[in-house]
Amino acid sequence: MNGREIGWAIIEGMIAGMRPSVKEEVMDFEKIYTRYNVLEEEKKAGLKPEALIKDMMPSEDPWKTMAYAVFRGDTDTALNELKIALEKYKPQEVVDKGLAPGMNAVTKLYDDGVYYLPQVMLSADTMNTAIQYMEQTIGGKIEKKGKIVMHTAEGDIHDLGKNLAKVFLVSSGWDVIDLGRDVPVDDVVKAVEEIKPLMVTGTALMTTTMTAFPKIAKKLKEKGIEIPFICGGGAVNEDFIDTFDLGIIAKKAHQGPKYAEAALKGMSWEEIRKKRHEIAPI
């Protein structure tokens, strides 16, 4: 034994010899708590994720290989396939037939409680890298579902929530204009006025920075702009958001695309706010 091993042997002896004042061996922890996630997973033990989404995926190449590459977050394969495909097909076709089905499949498994956030993030990274590559290649933008302006409130540098929500929106085919963090109220209003998005989002961590949201909403209304203003973040709650027009609470990043789809269908901010639990369940 070297010095370190001897040291550890002493420590392990100390730990082994240490007797808590309450005897662990008499306790039945299952009578205190249940790890419901373990039970829930056991119920799904027989499920094979790829079998669940088989019907959503293309059956022929190059789309099949490309879609599964997005599904598995395999960026190299996705890029290789799309480079070949671009010689024969238009970029929009590549997105619609190859990339999007893979992303939709991952999102479905996440919504159904089978997949986890890191799996969605990796697929989204693959999808977004592929789209960026194509946009650079064709020197223009791939057609998107609509524009969404995102920002983090003035005075707030905590933008993780915004960035997660952005991943969900971009990978679902939305054109996101990210104004960044600590964005002044007037800059948000100006951007919305100029860009004319379908929806605007804001995130805030603090009680004293989320107060920017009603100011933005008021200014937008004064300019006759009545689009859904999706608000989320650590300190943000629906009691506050419901106090001003346009505001709709979001508690999870994955709710963004669902709200955007509702706006695309023509639902007003009032309708979305009223039906939010139905439109974007947590």
Added chain:
Amino acid sequence: MIKRYTSMEYKNPDDLVFGKALYPVSGRFGINIGAGFVVPEIKVAPKPGTEKDLETFVEHHKEITTEVLDICLQLGYKNIMIEQEHVFQQTLNPDYAYETALAQVEIAEKYHDEYGIGVLIEHTIADIRKEEEEGGIRGSDRTHRMFDAFEQSSSAGVGSVAIETIGGKEISDYTIGRGDIKGTLFGIGVCGSEDMAWVWPQIVKIATKHGTIPAGDTDCSQANTAMFLAGGLMDREVSHTVAAVIRAIAAAKSLVAVEAGAIGPLKDCGYENPIVKAITGVPICIECTSICACAHIEVMGNLNRATGDVYSNEAVEYHQEFGGSTAEVWTAVTGNAADLSNTALQARQEKILRDLLTYSDMYRDPQGLVLAWPNAWRIGKVITEYGNDPYLRSKYAAIEAGNIIMEAYENKKLKLSRWELDTLNKAMEILNSLTDDADKFIEDCIKEYKNIPLFDPKNYGWTGA
């Protein structure tokens, strides 16, 4: 000046218990922390809109401070810590920091003089630095304003100052959601530690000049982000086993504040504090769901109360409840929790209560397991073994946390889902494959993560990168 810990101050893990620290802290207005009793802590986020002007803001904080101290009198509490986490406007504007502190200190002094109650007013300065500002996080206008806020609050007479530094957050924000343990180790254990080693000596200098306690730092912006995303048992954002491993890395990072001269009580958001207490012997603030559900509902329940010296509600927005304002209600919650522990201390039954608090949550979740006092000590021991190298101690703290979880799983004490098990195995495989050469690791990570938005090696002193 950074003085690394290469041995444990707590020689015997069984000595770790609430209300007692090896090195208690004393301050103005009769406050003693870690001196044989637990002190409750209250933190109230101001009502939205009160930041609109200085007068309204100061008046609101007078209201909060007075309500807290009045309820302490009504319920017979002997001590209280009133922490105020600066809002953005307060750190940015020196007069907001100074005037609020002055008003709070005057009220604290009055109640202490009149009733003998021990009061600690703590100001936590907001880390408002932005990587994209000219000068980066080490030299921008906001960096100077942040240090000025320490001056202002300290010179107005607050008892202690603290911060939650954001170094490495741009990396960990990207990697945590993607389940990337290597990047998270880099963001927290290396970048975060480097940033703290730069920030903290300056904080200690300012605080000491004014006779203010340099209290501590936390990994709120990183490990708590992982915990927050990990959420409850049914959430699927971040694996709970990985969140537990990240917590161990956070301990190696938060330790830097003490190495630079912070003396505690270490800041409440740091769920990793039991590990840092085991290493350093300084008193700690803690939070867990039973006393901070107003801010966080996590799976640690009662567990951190087992080793805490200050019990905090973490944060609550000011508003009215049936029992009173949230300032009053949550002072009552933390005060009663503290007094249960104080009763155990007086009855010489503190280790029984400690173990009950621990067992109530130890196997509920891996995140609680690694913070249970025997395990907190084990992780601390590994950190000190590699104490001179922030990277290595973070890496081996993470591996030790993984070992603790696997042991509990294999002994059938802790149940894990397949996902939790798979993600832990993957994380352990990656951690075990990493080099032991810090320079090589940093060089490799700078290359690998160079495209993460806002990451600039210069912010961490790697000028040659």
